[in-house]
Each structure stands twice: as C-alpha cells, then as structure tokens.
Amino acid sequence: xxxxxxxxxxxxxxxxxxxxxxxxxxxxxxxxxxxxxxxxxxxxxxxxxxxxxxxxxxxxxxxxxxxxxxxxxxxxxxxxxxxxxxxxxxxxxxxxxxxxxxxxxxxxxxxxxxxxxxxxxxxxxxxxxxxxxxxxxxxxxxxxxxxxxxxxxxxxxxxxxxxxxxxxxxxxxxxxxxxxxxxxxxxxxxxxxxxxxxxxxxxxxxxxxxxxxxxxxx
Amino acid sequence: xxxxxxxxxxxxxxxxxxxxxxxxxxxxxxxxxxxxxxxxxxxxxxxxxxxxxxxxxxxxxxxxxxxxxxxxxxxxxxxxxxxxxxxxxxxxxxxxxxxxxxxxxxxxxxxxxxxxxxxxxxxxxxxxxxxxxxxxxxxxxxxxxxxxxxxxxxxxxxxxxxxxxxxxxxxxxxxxxxxxxxxxxxxxxxxxxxxxxxxxxxxxxxxxxxxxxxxxxx
Amino acid sequence: xxxxxxxxxxxxxxxxxxxxxxxxxxxxxxxxxxxxxxxxxxxxxxxxxxxxxxxxxxxxxxxxxxxxxxxxxxxxxxxxxxxxxxxxxxxxxxxxxxxxxxxxxxxxxxxxxxxxxxxxxxxxxxxxxxxxxxxxxxxxxxxxxxxxxxxxxxxxxxxxxxxxxxxxxxxxxxxxxxxxxxxxxxxxxxxxxxxxxxxxxxxxxxxxxxxxxxxxxxxxxxxxxxxxxxxxx
Amino acid sequence: xxxxxxxxxxxxxxxxxxxxxxxxxxxxxxxxxxxxxxxxxxxxxxxxxxxxxxxxxxxxxxxxxxxxxxxxxxxxxxxxxxxxxxxxxxxxxxxxxxxxxxxxxxxxxxxxxxxxxxxxxxxxxxxxxxxxxxxxxxxxxxxxxxxxxxxxxxxxxxxxxxxxxxxxxxxxxxxxxxxxxxxxxxxxxxxxxxxxxxxxxxxxxxxxxxxxxxxxxxxxxxxxxxxxxxxxx
Numbered sequence: 096x097x098x099x100x101x102x103x104x105x106x107x108x109x110x111x112x113x114x115x116x117x118x119x120x121x122x123x124x125x126x127x128x129x130x131x132x133x134x135x136x137x138x139x140x141x142x143x144x145x146x147x148x149x150x151x152x153x154x155x156x157x158x159x160x161x162x163x164x165x166x167x168x169x170x171x172x173x174x175x176x177x178x179x180x181x182x183x184x185x186x187x188x189x190x191x192x193x194x195x196x197x198x199x200x201x202x203x204x205x206x207x208x209x210x211x212x213x214x215x216x217x218x219x220x221x222x223x224x225x226x227x228x229x230x231x232x233x234x235x236x237x238x239x240x241x242x243x244x245x246x247x248x249x250x251x252x253x254x255x256x257x258x259x260x261x262x263x264x265x266x267x268x269x270x271x272x273x274x275x276x277x278x279x280x281x282x283x284x285x286x287x288x289x290x291x292x293x294x295x296x297x298x299x300x301x302x303x304x305x306x307x308x309x310x311x312x313x
Numbered sequence: 314x315x316x317x318x319x320x321x322x323x324x325x326x327x328x329x330x331x332x333x334x335x336x337x338x339x340x341x342x343x344x345x346x347x348x349x350x351x352x353x354x355x356x357x358x359x360x361x362x363x364x365x366x367x368x369x370x371x372x373x374x375x376x377x378x379x380x381x382x383x384x385x386x387x388x389x390x391x392x393x394x395x396x397x398x399x400x401x402x403x404x405x406x407x408x409x410x411x412x413x414x415x416x417x418x419x420x421x422x423x424x425x426x427x428x429x430x431x432x433x434x435x436x437x438x439x440x441x442x443x444x445x446x447x448x449x450x451x452x453x454x455x456x457x458x459x460x461x462x463x464x465x466x467x468x469x470x471x472x473x474x475x476x477x478x479x480x481x482x483x484x485x486x487x488x489x490x491x492x493x494x495x496x497x498x499x500x501x502x503x504x505x506x507x508x509x510x511x512x513x514x515x516x517x518x519x520x521x522x523x524x525x526x527x528x529x530x531x
Numbered sequence: 532x533x534x535x536x537x538x539x540x541x542x543x544x545x546x547x548x549x550x551x552x553x554x555x556x557x558x559x560x561x562x563x564x565x566x567x568x569x570x571x572x573x574x575x576x577x578x579x580x581x582x583x584x585x586x587x588x589x590x591x592x593x594x595x596x597x598x599x600x601x602x603x604x605x606x607x608x609x610x611x612x613x614x615x616x617x618x619x620x621x622x623x624x625x626x627x628x629x630x631x632x633x634x635x636x637x638x639x640x641x642x643x644x645x646x647x648x649x650x651x652x653x654x655x656x657x658x659x660x661x662x663x664x665x666x667x668x669x670x671x672x673x674x675x676x677x678x679x680x681x682x683x684x685x686x687x688x689x690x691x692x693x694x695x696x697x698x699x700x701x702x703x704x705x706x707x708x709x710x711x712x713x714x715x716x717x718x719x720x721x722x723x724x725x726x727x728x729x730x731x732x733x734x735x736x737x738x739x740x741x742x743x744x745x746x747x748x749x750x751x752x753x754x755x756x757x758x759x760x761x762x763x764x
Numbered sequence: 765x766x767x768x769x770x771x772x773x774x775x776x777x778x779x780x781x782x783x784x785x786x787x788x789x790x791x792x793x794x795x796x797x798x799x800x801x802x803x804x805x806x807x808x809x810x811x812x813x814x815x816x817x818x819x820x821x822x823x824x825x826x827x828x829x830x831x832x833x834x835x836x837x838x839x840x841x842x843x844x845x846x847x848x849x850x851x852x853x854x855x856x857x858x859x860x861x862x863x864x865x866x867x868x869x870x871x872x873x874x875x876x877x878x879x880x881x882x883x884x885x886x887x888x889x890x891x892x893x894x895x896x897x898x899x900x901x902x903x904x905x906x907x908x909x910x911x912x913x914x915x916x917x918x919x920x921x922x923x924x925x926x927x928x929x930x931x932x933x934x935x936x937x938x939x940x941x942x943x944x945x946x947x948x949x950x951x952x953x954x955x956x957x958x959x960x961x962x963x964x965x966x967x968x969x970x971x972x973x974x975x976x977x978x979x980x981x982x983x984x985x986x987x988x989x990x991x992x993x994x995x996x997x
Contacts, residue, residue: 407647
C-alpha cells in the first residue's frame, strides 16, 4: 500500500541525525517534527527568523509576534534564537542548515526541482524555497509519486518553471525512496506491498533498479 | 599666524550641524569633539562598532572591552549603541554618517587623497580610512598645508598611493579653508594674519583665489 | 527636531513628502511586524503608482492589501503574494506588476541597499525564471547570479520599543525584514509600541541603530493573526 | 557531543584538526575581544604556514603577535598591522606576506563568506592599490570594485556569554569582528567568559546563533589594554 502522509514523514525522520539543524517546508515536511526518534535532538529553523521552533501554542500562549515561515502561530524550544530575515538566509545560503525537507510538483533525473509555480494558475511566488534548495547540501523532497491522474512527477526533465537546478539528491514519495545521481533515479526502498513494477511504471525519468529493493518497515 | 592643532579642530567644529552623526579620525580630527558648539548635539561614530562615543573613562571606569577605533579606552554617551564591524561599515559605506573628518599626507585638486602609506617606510595599512572616504558625501580633511620642509601637501596630483579618488571636497589646514571643485582648490578663508600670498606660495595644485578672502576669527 | 530626537507627533508628519510614483520599502512578514499605521496613512493620502518592496502584500482588507483597494500600487517586489484575491485580480487584469524575488535574495537586496553594496552574487535562482536577464558568473566551480541592491524613497518599519533617538529593538519574530528595511530608505519611518528615553535600552542590545531612523512615531497595532494554530492546553 | 551541546573540555580538543597551511579567521579588533586561548593553543601546537584573517596582528608578545615568534604565520589578511616590530621585521625580510584589506571590506568579506555570497561590489578602494588586479564595474554612474568573500578552515572567536548550544552575546565593543568571523569558519571555535544553560539568554538578544558554533570552551582572559586613556575623576 502506498505510504500515508504521516508514513512519508516517518520515513524522512529516519534520515535525521542527532544535532541536526533542519528546515521543514509546508505540508508533509512539517509532519517530520512529530517523528524525531527518541533520544535524538534536532532543531528546527524557520526562515522568517527562528532557530528552535517549538509546538503550536495553547490558546493562552498565542502571540501574534511569534509565527513560523508558514505564518502559523508557534512557540520556541529552550535554547532557541530569533533573528532577522537577512541573518536567517545567511544561515540558509551559507550552508549552515544540515537538512532541508520540502515538497515539489516535479523532480527530474538531474536533480532539478519545480515547486513554486504553475503557469496559467496564480503565481504565488517562491518564498524561501529557491534559497533553501540553493543553500543546502542535503535536501529531501517529499511528494506523491504520481498525480491524481496517474502522471509521474519523477521526470526525465521538469516541465514547470524550476525552483533550483541539480540540487536534489533524495526523494521520498508515497511509493519509494530514491536517490538521484549520475542523471538517474536510483530506487533504494519501496513502500510496503508496493511492487518494483508499479514504481517502474510510475517513474517517467530514467530509473535504476538494483537486484534487491528492500521494503520499508513501519 | 598659522592655526594650532586645536584651532584647526575649532574651525572644523563650525562645520557641524545639530543632529550630525560624525566619524572623527585619529589626531587633529579627534580634537573636534572638544569644540562642539553649545546647544548643538552631535554623535560620534567609531568604526570598531560604536555610535555615541563619550569621553575617556576615569581610572575606575576603565574597561578593556570598551575602546574606540584608535584602540583608546572610552565611554559611551546616553543613547549610544554598540554593534559589529560589519554593521559599522554598513553605516559608513551606506552613506549614513553625516560627516567624516580625517587627516591626510596629501590631497590634490581633483579631490584625491593619500593618507595611509608611504612606500619605503612601513606599510601600516588603511584601517577604515578607505571605507570612510568612499562612503561619505561630506568629508573634511585636516592637515598642515605644507611639510616641515615647506613642501606643499595640496597638490596637482597626489604622489603617494591613494586612499580614495575624487572624494574630498573640503580641506582645513593650518593656513586656510579650501573647497575642492572643478579640478581646483578654492580658497575660502585664511588663518588670522596669514597672507593670501603665503597660501598661494604653499599650494602646489591649481588654486582659485577670490577677490576677498575673509580671515578666520577665533 | 532638536538634536537626535526623531519623534513626530502624527502619521501626517511621518509620511510627509511621499509622492506618487515613489518606491517604499516595507518591513514585516505576512501580517507579522508590519507598519500598520504607515500603511493606513498611505491609504488615507491616496498616493498612487507606488512601487512597494515587501516580502508579502498583506491579505484582502489588511496590511498592504488595503492599498490595492484604490489601486495605489503599480508594482510589488515580493517573494510570496498568494494570500490575496484582489491582488490576483489586479495582476491578471494587468493593472499590477509583480517582480517575484526569492525571500533570501530580497532580504539581502535590502541589506545591501542600506550598506552601500550595489550588487552581490548568490546561487539562489540560478537556472530558474529569476535568472532571466541577469548576469551569471562562476566562482569556485559553481554558477552564481548577480543581484542588484534595492533602496527606497521611503522605508516604513515597525519595531517594539525605541528610544527617542530611534535606537530600537524588535519583539520575537516581528523582527523579520524590519532591520534591513530600516537601513534602505532615504527617509525611514519607524512606528513602535513604546517610546522610551535614551539610555533605557542596553547599547549592546539595540537591533536598529538610530542613525537609520528619520522619523519615529508611537502607534497602536491590531496585530492580526494570519493562521491561528494552537494545541490543547 | 550529544544533541546541540558544543562544550569541549580543553583547548587541545577545541583546536583538534588544525594543520599546517590552513586558513584561520580570527575575531577581535586590536587586543579587544581576541580569542586569547585559541591563539595560545596554536602557539603551543606549533602549526606552521598559517594564513590568518584578522583586522590586526596583535602586538609584540600579545595577541596574534605571539604566532610570529616561531614564524607560524605565512600570510596575514588585515586592515592595519602597524603595532608590531616583529611583524615589520618579518615583512621586510620577506618571511611574511600581508594582504592589506580595507576594514569594512574585510568585515564584509567574512560576513559574505559565512552567508554564501561569493562576491560583492563596493566603492571602497576604487582607484587605489587595493583595486589592482580586481574587476571594476559601474552601477548608477559610479565605479565599484568586485571583492570576493573569505572563509576559513577554522574560525576562532571570543564572546562574553554563551549557552551550551553556542548561542552567544558579546560584551561592549569586544563584539567587533567576532560575529562575522564566527560564521565564516568550516569549524568555528568560540571561547567565552561564562557558559550558561540553554534558555538563560533571551532568544531575541542572541548575537551569534549556535548554528555557527562547533566547539565552545570556557576561557580565562588577560584582556590587555593597548592604549590606556583616562580622564581625571
């Protein structure tokens, strides 16, 4: 069965390491915070100027001056710091964030990503996504493997305007975990009960399948 | 008689305006702080990261962590702020300082200044001088009009390595106040008892002398 | 104004000199830390053909969004403008221009503008629509875009507390773009929740130095929340 | 190291991995706010052929000046080096290189290095010896120099207080170059007067965020004064 949003987040969480500074995008990436392994500490960076984002506030704690990059009201963890947008993107652009997790519309076999704009529909803007993909060495994209209409989102070449070029090395979809290198997707793990054939069928870009593709366990 | 160091500073001080943020270089410029007109407020910027520099500390107040750009122990005035070197030069480079007063070895009729290096002697370095002359619209150079050997320091063209080009518009020497524009020094005032002839003789660069050159009064 | 006292009595005084066609740099992220009073004053003045540099354009009926109602804005330079139906309408009708700028590049453009740096290089946006028409250049084997800095005729910012000299501190994440915006205006207007006397703020804790601030005004703030998310107590 | 605790027990641990030929970025201005303990450790280690990026090179017998005694420094990148006889001697003897860099450009090079900006333009130094071999370019009718950023294998900085996560504040003008230096090292070593627990510093008052700090050590500081100037009490 294909992974739920929470299972995707759970699988992403296994990529965390103790002491990581992590930026989580809106949507599935946000859920990763719920699955940090016991005994491991990670610190969440929010690009509006917060390092050490905590959980949502209680009604009593709510404060209009304390929000995250998704404009949600949040709290801080012990040891947090708050700073300007310029400082925040100095951290991001300068490669100081250890891991960035974000969603995408499309990813291609050369590590290009399209995630901010669908021509013809409203142009909402890239926010911090372009800075995040340009600044991080370690980026995980979470997305569904194919659209509702069954069209692959793992392409030979992105069709939508790009957010970044040659920057994505790892993709976790509802069907599989894949690495991008040498101009191809490399299938590393498959979702429980999902066949290699289904993944092959739903991957439009070049896909390298090893002899043994372990199933994820939850 | 030629102006004393304190008289030069005193004359510079007449160029101050209420509410000016001012950077004073080492030497004569430092003395300007002693001659701020009554009822006028100026705030001194020190490029190591201090806006609102105060007087020297008493023995009891002395603090190794509170110095100025000349590495002297200082104090702060009420309403001072302290910041990083990057922020300090953002202020300077960004043109936010209203007036910069600094010394020089040579100035020429095109507003070039040489103030940081004499080849063959030790190279001490430019410190913040190059940033100051590039960042300020309003710069006053204080210097002796000629060397001890009588050689003019107001030249057609600087001979020493430059600190900045086309940036100096006003020079106050021990003999005169001059404006630099249109490729010439323009004599505006002379020191008490100093003849126009002496100034002409000691100015190597092109000098424009108006019919009437008022004498400074102290 | 005597000495360094930057306090003005009214928003009329604060925005004096704002004219049609000018560029305004605004602090704030979403509806957090926005200069509510200056925005209201600009609406009241009815100034037109404005270019506004701000990460977002508010929402329908609040924040910079209210300046769209009377078509006061000619152009927005922003990173994210997706919370505003009127914005969309005017954009699609060709009544509004938008220059989408990555958030980090936008923050850096403001900082550079205030710091006398006319341009800088960044990897952000290389190979994307943001790179169109821009020079690229390789450093250490990687390609970078040249981005030019931004300055404004006016900057409008919101801080928490400031002394009369304009030395200011921000409250929590309401800091965001405000410190950079404050440096990048020819005239910088700062509105604050509380004005204190010089000396009340610790010199080392000041986040915007008074040298950047031209006019200081005490405001009142609605502080509308865009996405109210809570947990059980 | 567990989680975000950056504290190391000794300067041996702090400078581990420093090798001959590496580049070190050092905070401090004159003798103010310099990382005394790290400098002493480098002298003890005897590491050679170092390139050191620091506004000054200390004085004879104190600060970075002590690294000249055993000829550990190959090259200094500084704005002002005029307080040191041994420095002069080695420079004239051709045993030491110096790259004089305007103070503001030096600060910005460090900041840019830490912020992922490979180069920027500044008017500082145009038409002077600093411009030799550098590209210039016109923006809005004025000529600017392109300056490249600086990063180091190590950064050594000194703060006042930091929590175990490396969130730090500086004391008075001992801040100077330290915040930028802290961002520009592949490995950043911060020495402080006092280590506190996370949560003890106000999040909004933190001046260097822990994300930039790799190793944190509590030091003791002589804090020598270079020019002791006083007034009558």
